[in-house]
Amino acid sequence: xxxxxxxxxxxxxxxxxxxxxxxxxxxxxxxxxxxxxxxxxxxxxxxxxxxxxxxxxxxxxxxxxxxxxxxxxxxxxxxxxxxxxxxxxxxxxxxxxxxxxxxxxxxxxxxxxxxxxxxxxxxxxxxxxxxxxxxxxxxxxxxxxxxxxxxxxxxxxxxxxxxxxxxxxxxxxxxxxxxxxxxxxxxxxxxxxxxxxxxxxxxxxxxxxxxxxxxxxxxxxxxxxxxxxxxxxxxxxxxxxxxxxxxxxxxxx
Numbered sequence: 001x002x003x004x005x006x007x008x009x010x011x012x013x014x015x016x017x018x019x020x021x022x023x024x025x026x027x028x029x030x031x032x033x034x035x036x037x038x039x040x041x042x043x044x045x046x047x048x049x050x051x052x053x054x055x056x057x058x059x060x061x062x063x064x065x066x067x068x069x070x071x072x073x074x075x076x077x078x079x080x081x082x083x084x085x086x087x088x089x090x091x092x093x094x095x096x097x098x099x100x101x102x103x104x105x106x107x108x109x110x111x112x113x114x115x116x117x118x119x120x121x122x123x124x125x126x127x128x129x130x131x132x133x134x135x136x137x138x139x140x141x142x143x144x145x146x147x148x149x150x151x152x153x154x155x156x157x158x159x160x161x162x163x164x165x166x167x168x169x170x171x172x173x174x175x176x177x178x179x180x181x182x183x184x185x186x187x188x189x190x191x192x193x194x195x196x197x198x199x200x201x202x203x204x205x206x207x208x209x210x211x212x213x214x215x216x217x218x219x220x221x222x223x224x225x226x227x228x229x230x231x232x233x234x235x236x237x238x239x240x241x242x243x244x245x246x247x248x249x250x251x252x253x
Contacts, residue, residue, distance in 0.1 A: 039227075039235040041068070047098060053181020055159050059229070060095050063087035065114040066232050070188055072178065073099040074157025081105045081156040082122065083176065083188050084231060086114060089121035096126065104156060107148075108132040109190025109231060110173040111139035133165060136172025148174055150217070164217050166192040168210025169199035177222070185226040187238075193218065193228055195236040197248050204252065211249055219245060 039048045041061040048059040056073040067086035074080070078100035085092055085106050096103050103126035108116050110133065119142050123130060131154065132140055134147035148154075150165035154176065162177040166189070175189040191199035198214060201207040224239025 039229065042066070047095060050186075052178070052184065052186060055178060055180060056099065057178075057186065057229075058095055058098060060091060062091055063114065063117070067114055068229065068231055068233070069095065070229060071095050071099055072156055072159065072161075074159045077157030078102060079104040079157035081107060081154070081161070082128070083107050084109055084115045084190070085117075085119040085122040087117040089118040089125070092118055092122055093125060102126075103128045105129045105131065105154065107154065107174075107176065108136075108140060108144070109175070109188070110170040110192075111136035112170065112191065115190070115231065116140055116142075133170075133172030133174040135167075136170050164213075166190075166210060166213045166217065168192070168201045168206045168208075168213065173199075173210075175218070185222050186229060187218065187222065187226055188229045189218075190231045193241070194230045194232070195228075195234060195241065197244070197253065199231075200253070207252060211245075215245060 039059050041048050041059050043061045043063060043066060050057040054075050056075055058071040060069050061067065062069055063086060067084065069086050069092060070083040072081045080096060080099050080103050082103060105128050106122060108119065123142050130142055130144045131146035131148050132144040134149050137144050137147045148163045150163060152163040154161045154163065164175040164177060166173050166175055169191050173190055173192050175187050175192060178186045192210060193214060198210050201210055219238060219242055222238050224237065224242060226238040227235055228237060229235045
């Protein structure tokens with residue numbers, strides 16, 4: 001297990017204060033360049049920290065599956081939301097403590113086992129409200145307090161995240177869209193969109209469904225500088241992936 005420190009992408013002394021409010025500008029504050037888009041983390045390694053206007057986003061990788069867990073902090077209120085309590089509850093507790101120490105909500109992006117192994121433990125420790133896509137809700141080890149559908153909104157302090165249903169990897173897969181203070185959009189896509197293609201689907205019908213949703217609800221909706229934060233591996237941008245849409249359709253995966 002790592003020491004829980006943030007990735008050294010910031011100016012010395014400019015990291016968040018103990019309450020997660022932040023004390024100064026970050027080297028990646030408002031950036032859309034390669035380092036900001038990549039947001040590389042490894043299991044047991046340091047957290048990645050992004051300063052996004054009134055939000056802070058921390059990224060950690062856990063487990064042998066290299067699952068990404070994202071902690072979104074409202075800098076004004078200190079309220080926090082965790083996206084995917086994938087595994088390693090002690091590590092996720094360190095992630096929460098690196099912010100304000102409070103956890104308001106946990107959102108599970110989809111029903112697959114590697115994205116919720118620590119959900120019960122995190123809920124037991126922090127008592128957050130829980131949410132997941134409606135069609136995946138019954139498969140989770142902790143029944144969600146809120147069953148999300150396309151177009152819903154989640155509030156975290158003064159932050160709002162839009163819910164995007166992306167049907168295909170699982171029936172109830174969702175993504176969350178956060179717009180920062182400069183108008184920059186960050187998409188947390190679970191296993192529905194990665195650098196180089198969509199997530200795996202069980203059959204051709206599910207693949208078509210996922211591609212239709214991605215094209216209509218993501219690529220036709222958000223600009224090229226939108227940052228995509230997937231459930232595994234490095235982040236990317238809509239602009240980097242857009243030229244590949246036709247080839248993804250043609251290859252069928």
